[in-house]
């Protein structure tokens with residue numbers, strides 16, 4: 001194990017700038033020493049130790065890659081390699097990534113910076129890096145076969161260009177892309193404006209992460225790379241709730257969140273308690289005349305979205321993908337819907353054959369979150385997360401925006417649960433209930449119905465289908 005790895009483990013990356021300054025003379029003569037990270041924690045923003053100043057971003061459950069300045073060029077060193085990523089406590093995945101983690105570190109520069117990136121390939125197959133969204137010389141675009149030969153295992157390539165456009169970008173391989181992105185090879189890139197920009201506001205908090213997805217069978221460690229749609233792990237920066245850190249801000253802060261989507265489907269990202277505006281896309285800052293307020297923005301595959309709002313409502317606000325199957329962990333979708341099915345008597349008979357058999361789902365799926373069931377070796381429960389009032393019944397692409405008056409400026413640490421002012425929490429009504437007024441008239445329709453059935457028809461609950469189809473991935477009950 002590399003000593004630098006130890007350094008980051010013990011000291012946290014608060015020493016990131018220090019690490020960049022501590023590069024040995026030997027390294028200065030050659031490649032920048034690769035900086036590695038093996039914790040999945042959210043590291044503090046990396047204050048620029050040199051070059052033009054900016055307010056650095058915070059990478060959710062991630063970190064920023066230190067650089068060295070050499071003759072006016074910012075030099076970075078990415079190492080493409082197999083990594084072990086803790087996706088949630090107790091759940092580790094064997095992924096491919098950069099510098100010890102998946103996703104790789106965020107690269108942060110200033111508009112006009114000349115950037116030189118050394119890419120060393122420690123994977124078992126060739127790779128390349130595409131700088132998604134950037135303006136650059138064609139030969140630096142990283143499309144293996146088209147704009148460069150691929151980087152063979154053991155080789156190091158150099159990319160060099162000027163960061164011309166301020167904005168939010170990504171990087172990922174453009175070589176055996178299906179495999180390498182399914183294995184977690186991706187990272188964020190932020191280019192700050194070099195001077196005050198009419199369309200880019202100063203913000204108090206700037207937070208970024210990637211949307212990614214994996215198909216990892218419970219009990220296994222390596223993603224299925226052939227999966228096209230049926231992923232079972234929906235993650236932000238290769239973490240799933242409750243493993244995703246909360247976004248902690250000070251009351252009144254102007255907050256910017258940058259997200260990039262490298263999954264195979266779109267994600268409508270939704271925030272509670274606040275409205276935001278989309279202030280930037282893949283193409284750069286959005287003109288003021290084209291902005292409107294909303295509470296959900298859809299991020300399509302390959303897109304970046306930058307949202308901004310003033311955090312002026314105190315509390316613990318849910319922040320998540322609005323596809324409800326994306327706020328679940330390790331689940332299969334071929335489980336029959338059992339709501340309303342009467343299982344009485346059935347479980348007892350099945351238990352004579354399968355002693356651990358449990359009947360699930362006749363009252364909805366919330367039972368799953370509350371019941372403690374034996375899980376396979378390496379996975380996360382379908383829904384988890386324990387809030388101050390009980391189970392949150394969420395997993396996957398979910399986190400919490402914590403807005404606090406006593407959060408210090410620039411302090412991203414978790415303030416704990418919100419203490420609601422007395423009388424401001426929904427409560428149980430224990431008084432008498434009046435008989436509800438109901439309309440007894442049959443429904444009207446736009447036109448008279450032809451060929452009315454004789455009697456009344458009610459839709460029947462279908463009995464669960466058994467036999468034949470295996471219950472797909474996820475927990476089987």
Ligand SMILES: [Cu+2]
Pocket residue numbers: 234266267268321322323326397
């Ligand atoms: Cu989603």
